[in-house]
Amino acid sequence: MSGGETEKIARLAELVSNDIFSFFRWKKEGPSNLNFTCVKKETHAPMKTKTEHTHPADVVFKYADPYLNKSIYLHTDLKSYAVGSIKLAEIKKALKSLGKTIDCARVSPEWQTRYHLAKREKFEIRGMLFVYNHDDEYDKNFYDHFSDYKGENLHIKDGQQVHIVEPSLINYLNTLLVDINTLRAASTFPKDNYTFYYPDLILHKANGEYWERAATAELIASPYMIIHHKEVRTFCEKANAVAETYSEGYLIYYRRDGSSEIEFRYLFDALSRFQILNANKDLKIRIRVANRYHHSSIISNFNAAINSYVAEWGEDENRKRKLQAIELDVVNHAIPNYKPEAIGWERD
Structure with missing residues (x-):
């Protein structure tokens, strides 16, 4: 698959998420599809010795939680997969990346300047994995993939939350x-x-x-x-x-x-x-x-x-x-x- 085709397929998840979440009063904050520099390189990318490490930011959604009385920022990883590509290995890879990303976002001045614009509000940064099946052939229970999960580290720390929006929920x-x-x-x-x-x-x-x-x-x-x-x-x-x-x-x-x-x-x-x-x-x-x-x-x-x-x-x-x-x-x-x-x- 060429790079151009990959880019078009990746954009499908962006289009679908934009259509869905506006009705639920979620707002997009800051720029989309823009990486930010990792400030915990020793922890998140210890094998990289010469180049800087960055984290992806496909889109950041924001809404006010009426029970917590604070704003929730959902740092979102948008995935667009064919049915054969939705496998535990890919899901774990995405969750590990997302866990490191939100861990870094919490202390990154670059992330705060770019996405957290209302400086005086109470807020929380969470991750969201959005898994869109673009060929419409996925008919399984998404969480059955975790039946083979052996408990390995997904780099999601205590107190962090990651939401999964999988094909059936979409x-x-x-x-x-x-x-x-x-x-x-x-x-x-x-x-x-x-x-x-x-x-x-x-x-x-x-x-x-x-x-x-x-x-x-x-x-x-x-x-x-x-x-x-x-x-x-x-x-x-x-x-x-x-x-x-x-x-x-x-x-x-x-x-x-x-x-x-x-x-x-x-x-x-x-x-x-x-x-x-x-x-x-x-x-x-x-x-x-x-x-x-x-x-x-x-x-x-x-x-x-x-x-x-x-x-x-x-x-x-x-x-x-x-x-x-x-x-x-x-x-x-x-x-x-x-x-x-x-x-x-x-x-x-």
Whole structure:
């Protein structure tokens, strides 16, 4: 494979990541595709004696974590692999490089000057490995690769975090975005007036402006994601006025397969704890299943879960009414469709 073709394939992961993360309110900080000088050469590259050592910086994303009340900087390594190249050896190599990179970034004046622009904020630097399968043929559980992992050092130190966004998660997030655009086109989801829902926890209270909260790396990889949105208002040319086309509510993207009613009873419990099911104000609740391999009996399991859950609560009619008003839909699976050939024809 020539260098030009390699560059085009590598750019696929950049295009896909840009498409995905803007909806979740992640912002790109500083320049992309620019190395920075290693300040721990004795530790990170002891075999290099004459030349300086550098670390790659494909892209740095930033978002505000509402529980930690600080900014998270994700120093991201973008990988675009064919199915045959996604192997443990390549994954370990990328993680080792990323571990050294974020270790260096924490103390590098060059990195701080380039990417950490808000000097007074509380912040944390993490790593993120973004593994895009550009030929759409990867159908395995990514973490099965680690069944052969022997515990060798990946150079990720205590207190450091590295998030992995692997092919199935990328496809799930892309499916979510395609569905969001479909709902927006139907005027049933707003363009801007939405927020990612974080319930107050025993040890952590959600901070920050409610309607501006971003999705954390933990939230996008969780079994479900709750999005609270305001009413949708659309300009009607016939009436020459702005009218409400959809009321305020909760949009829940569900990542599990719905193979048992227990799943949904667990979800109902969570919605009750979060004061969504038993709130005084009736808001629409939509559950959108974005699992490529959802169970064939998912609708039956959902309805069975409603019946058993209501029975446990002594046939509470108000709770039954709210549960039966929930809309459950399975969304069409969508994968990113960037291809090396199409990128290759772009003008430089």
